[in-house]
Amino acid sequence: MSLAVKAVGIRKSFGSHEVLKGLDLEVAYGEVLCILGPSGSGKSTFLRCINHLETPNGGYVWVDGSIMGYALHRGALQELPVKRLRAQQSQLGMVFQHFNLFAHRTVLGNVIEGPMVVRGLSRDEAEARAMGLLEQVGMAAKASSYPSQLSGGQKQRVAIARALAMEPRVMLFDEPTSALDPELVGEVLEVMRNLARGGTTMIVVTHEIGFAREVADRVVVMIDGEIREMGAPQQVLSDPGDPRVRSFLSRVLA
Amino acid sequence: MPHLPHSSPAALTLTDLPGPDVTVRRLRHPGRWISGGLVLLLLAAIGRAFAVGQIQWTVVGQFLTAGVIVTGFGWTLLISACALVLGVALGFAFGIMRLSENPILRFAAWLYVWIFRGTPVLLQLLIWFNIALVFPRLYIPGLVDERMVDVVTPFVAAVLGLGVNEGSYLTEVVRGGIGSVDRGQKEAAHTLGMTPGQTMRRIILPQTVRLILPVLGNSAIGMLKFSSLAATIAMGEMLNAAQRIYFINGAVIELLFVCAVWYLAGTTVLSIGQYYLERHFGRDAATASSDRRGFWAWVRRPAARGEA
Ligand SMILES: Nc1ncnc2c1ncn2[C@@H]1O[C@H](COP(=O)(O)OP(=O)(O)OP(=O)(O)O)[C@@H](O)[C@H]1O
């Protein structure tokens, strides 16, 4: 299997608070990786470092043949201009906990924004493809609604379609169901399950242990800015070696 | 013995309870009638005082549509409109600079606000008007080379003075508007690959404009009134025209009242426009659109904050 993402020695501090303490991770194409861990362990920060929404203080991320935010030049990392960084970022689709839909655009407007502005697609072409994606996430009927008129689950499905519209190599999800009412979690997980089945490469930060057990190829448990456990879901979730991972899992599985 | 109304509620037994369509007597508010009556009386007294005072109302009526006054009002409108456009442009430019990553741009914008919000408009008008004392010639290589007095006419000085001053207020408004668009949308735009410029133009500014349109209504009303300050730099707008007339005919109060009528007419029209603008773009656009009571609702609404 060929690699899609390789994170090397990622470190990140906010002020004197070291949130990530040198993380290494490899994700292959077609793989679904779930990141679990207690609140504040740095899962979101790690995901945001992977797509350079946060710039790591140390280490780097290699995605599909290039290093995020840098060009390798005579053995050193030369920072890229923002335009090139954005082009790299558009290779990684991001789904946020709080959806972050564009409030002044309709559902369709949200999905065509990236393809039209960044990829330069014509409106007709962008709309045709957007409708296909909205169909896929079951939101085609709401194409002309505004985000404020949607439920949380619907918003999140639109956000997924918006990210997919850029045809990213990898999809990143940061607790996509944590802000949802319990009865709306299922519809979003269903969309994600279908993506996984279709072979989409995904890195998913989640508290949904059931989803991780069922869909993930590999599970990572982060505690205090370190990867404490990594492996197949049944192994990590049922028989973790690390005592802190065991106590975390016993708390969330209880 | 019948139960007295002030007997304790606990004494009301279930058998005493009235049927569902029992008559309800509302509390009376005699205080409201008294205070309302007093105010009406006061208004009538003031009205009478002006009616019998030493004002020749016929002169007021006569000059209301005099050519010089109407032309002056035209200038008033033109100065206000130009200054508002300049103010909005500067407000957006410096408001965006205020939030720049570049500390020098941020500092420049801060300096602009600090200077122009921290000094009186009247003073600024006088300085613009006399700018030729500092820079006798305006010389930009290959573009302009003229005497400053020819460039900065009273009209230009008025537009610059009012517009640059307004821009310093709007800078803060734009900054607040941009800050109120949540950071998540900006991040979402970045992950789609949009550059900072595209994000600003397509995601942030459209939402900012919605927030600041109502403020612009207030600005327009304020500008119409502040344009009267241009009278002091010999700009022939309405107040200046009125002054020139009463220096000759001595009908001071009459001409000032003529101006008052025109300014009131202008600000009223703008206020109505602002009401519809607010209803269209206001924060509570959803509630406002279900609340279509039109003009009279506007008349009776409580005054907005900062409206003067
Ligand atoms: N922008 C920031 N500035 C300062 N501190 C931050 C910032 N972002 C995150 N942190 C801190 O970094 C630590 C890790 O945060 P992070 O959001 O990555 O945790 P998390 O594992 O995603 O937690 P949760 O499950 O609650 O989302 C926390 O202590 C948090 O307070």
Ligand SMILES: [Mg+2]
């Ligand atoms: Mg998080």
